[in-house]
Amino acid sequence: MELETQNNIAEKKIKKFYLPILLLAFGLVIGYFAGQYKPSEPIKRLINNNQDVTYKDVNFDLFWQVWDKLNQKYVDKSSLDAEKLLYGAIGGMVNSAGDPYTTYFEPQENNKFQEEISGSFGGVGIEIGKKDNILTVVAPLKDTPAAKAGIVTNEKILKIDSKDTQDLSTDEAVTLIRGKIGTTVTLNILGLNGEVRDVPLIRATIKIPTVDLSYIEQSDKKIAYLRIYSFNQIVDGEFKKAAQDILNNKADKIILDLRNNPGGLLNSAINIAGWFLTKGQVVVIEEYGNGQSDVYRADGNALLKMPIVMLINGGSASASEILAGALHDNRGIKLVGEKSFGKGSVQELENFADGSALKVTIAKWLTPNGISISKKGIEADVKIELPKDVKALEAIEIGKQGKDPQLDKALELLK
Structure with a gap:
């Protein structure tokens, strides 16, 4: 973010x-x-x-x-x-x-930052990051002002109100985008089609969605379509409910959708991986600058052993990439869609006596096979790119069979 x-x-x-x-x-x-x-x-x-x-x-x-x-x-x-x-x-x-x-x-900026991570702010519902030193949309969150305004993954933010974003850090940009609920912020967006447009957005309380579960019938087989929107504080419990529902309904296969999931809590990614991996299998390796590393392993019972296909795209970041990499490396699960964002690093916050703070990257994440996620992202095994033309994108409905080419490809692979 x-x-x-x-x-x-x-x-x-x-x-x-x-x-x-x-x-x-x-x-x-x-x-x-x-x-x-x-x-x-x-x-x-x-x-x-x-x-x-x-x-x-x-x-x-x-x-x-x-x-x-x-x-x-x-x-x-x-x-x-x-x-x-x-x-x-x-x-x-x-x-x-x-x-x-x-x-x-600085102290004033740190106060704002503390308010933001505690949730007492108004936002527009996008995860942002730097890609090639350009402020980029990682993912719009479902049912937020940004998503409703048509902002999509990998679009560039050139200005926030009248301020150029070229020399802004990600956190400085976040501070400018957030503000009092009900006020307006205007983003100058470079679209995927190369056109520049102004997008006025009214700040609102952002409720981050977590998990959606539905079922698709295909050739007398029941396929669970499970979408995780973020790895927040409640995702473990929500995923457990969904997993129990899948087991109770005796689903034959699973499509796990991590598209436009900007990530979140490392522990949640590890816990969810435990539903798919046997106890002791490596989920992620955390590599520090001094050459030392921590290895995080699954601690579950691999109850979800059925065939699985995963969906990823440029909005899949951080904890999403950890889960995708863990299932891909350990079980050979196919990844369908587009290359993930490449947010594979760990930050710590160090507070100082004057009220200022340093947020510093202390480690990088590696997949179980030792592949660095940071900046490079994870490549899809089956690459299905969505169109960049705005009108063509309007015809696509993510998660709807027949109108979502990436989902349709996953269903095809599960036949």
């Missing part, structure tokens, strides 16, 4: 290399209000020397030289704000990592 819905923020905390940064912040603010633009020599020594081997070649003297020259020579010294300079410097450092999911929140 990213997302309109903020996903994949782990609960654990990292406390590694923040002391130099905090000391830097302290020195800047105290120095400014004392009428001095240079930090004390002890702080300088701490900043430059209290580093591990990774940072031994970093010389913070250059930072202070620029700080001094700016404050000495800038034409309008009264407009310089030490706090803004500090936050700008930290933000630039974080952005230089080149990762759209790693971002620094």
